[in-house]
Amino acid sequence: MADVYTRDELVALYPDGTVSVQVDDEVTPMTTDEWSAWIDAQVGIEKPANDELP
Amino acid sequence: MAFPYSSGDVLTAADLNKSSGLVLVKSQTVGSAVSSVTVTDAFSSTFDAYRIIYTGGTGTNDVPYRFRFDASHTVGYFYALTYSTYTGAGPVAIGGNNLGYINYSGGGLKPVVDMTVLDPYSASSTKEITTRCRYATVYGMTIGHVPISSSFTDFQIYTVSGTFTGGTIRVYGYNNG
Numbered sequence: 463m464a465d466v467y468t469r470d471e472l473v474a475l476y477p478d479g480t481v482s483v484q485v486d487d488e489v490t491p492m493t494t495d496e497w498s499a500w501i502d503a504q505v506g507i508e509k510p511a512n513d514e515l516p
Numbered sequence: 517m518a519f520p521y522s523s524g525d526v527l528t529a530a531d532l533n534k535s536s537g538l539v540l541v542k543s544q545t546v547g548s549a550v551s552s553v554t555v556t557d558a559f560s561s562t563f564d565a566y567r568i569i570y571t572g573g574t575g576t577n578d579v580p581y582r583f584r585f586d587a588s589h590t591v592g593y594f595y596a597l598t599y600s601t602y603t604g605a606g607p608v609a610i611g612g613n614n615l616g617y618i619n620y621s622g623g624g625l626k627p628v629v630d631m632t633v634l635d636p637y638s639a640s641s642t643k644e645i646t647t648r649c650r651y652a653t654v655y656g657m658t659i660g661h662v663p664i665s666s667s668f669t670d671f672q673i674y675t676v677s678g679t680f681t682g683g684t685i686r687v688y689g690y691n692n693g
Contacts, residue, residue, distance in 0.1 A: 467677070475576075481679055482547060485554040489547035500551060504677045510578040511652060512625060 464508045472501045538567060538688040546573050548681045552674035555685055559636040559669050563689030566636065570622065570629035570673060573683025578652050579676045581629060583621035583645070583660075585636065585668035590616040592664040597649060599656025618660040621673070623651030627680055629673055639667040 478497050482489045492500060517531045527535075541563070544555050559566060568583075584593065594613060597620040600606035612619050622629030631647035645660030673685065 476679070480549060482550045483552050483554075484547050484550045486544060486556055489550060492551075507677050510677070512578045513652075 466506050466508050467504055469501060469505045472504055476501065534691070534693055536691050539563070539691060540686060541566070541689045542685075542687040544685045544687075546570075546680065546683050546685060549679045550681070551679050552672055553685060554670060554672045555687065556670045558671055558687045559633075561637055562692075564635055564638070564692055565690040566633045567688040567690070568629060568631045568633060568671070568673075568685065569688070570627065570685045571683055573627050573680050575625050575627045575675060575678060575680040577675065577678035578623070578625045579678065580620045580623040580649060580651050580654075581627055581673055581675050582617040582619050583629070583631065583647070583671065583673055584617040585643075585662070585664075585666075585671050587616075587672070589664055589666070592616075593618050593660065593662050595619065595645070595658050595660040597654075597656050597658045599649065599654045601653040602655055603653070605653075618645055618647070618658065618662075619676070620649040620654075620656065620658040621645075621647045621660075623649055623654070623676075625651075627675070627683070629685070633671075636668045636671070639665055643668075 478494055479491055481497055482491045517525055542555060542558050546553055591614045593615050595618045597610045598607050621631060634644040635641035636643050643662035647658050649656045649658050
């Protein structure tokens with residue numbers, strides 16, 4: 463069974479205030495509500511291997 | 517003045533406009549730890565076809581990236597990814613049926629988007645998208661179809677998970693001639 467992200471893992475990886483959205487040159491940290499929804503959208507996604515290919 | 521030009525020809529603005537192939541429309545540097553980048557005023561009546569290239573950045577996750585014109589259309593995007601792996605497994609097909617984005621529009625730990633977009637600005641035309649997608653073991657091409665009767669000037673690229681930092685998104689227009 464694939465290893466998937468839990469909410470706690472995602473919160474540890476991407477704490478509130480550390481993720482931004484960009485529109486042209488303006489980079490804006492997500493609001494807490496936006497960040498919470500973004501975290502929720504990733505719960506259950508399979509963890510990538512992140513291995514560099516040979 | 518007919519192409520090819522000869523030594524001594526006097527070139528007019530019209531000649532030069534016809535001679536340019538891909539024209540850089542916009543160059544957008546990507547910031548730090550972003551989940552999405554929206555590029556505004558990329559599409560206009562000047563060009564019918566565009567090339568979008570993103571290179572030079574780093575991602576936290578080796579995952580696919582998504583493309584959409586805006587967030588307001590939550591349906592209307594259709595796509596199919598056909599891919600093989602670098603070990604030769606496949607081909608495999610993954611489809612997206614009436615979603616709010618084109619998935620598999622790029623990807624990777626050093627994310628790359630290399631995409632052609634047809635008729636994004638024409639409200640009366642179906643938008644067509646062709647793009648490469650490489651991440652993890654996936655090496656594929658995605659064909660997208662967006663039959664939305666709206667004129668778009670902007671687009672957004674975002675990662676399926678994690679964030680990305682740096683690099684440049686460049687938008688080129690194909691000269692209509």
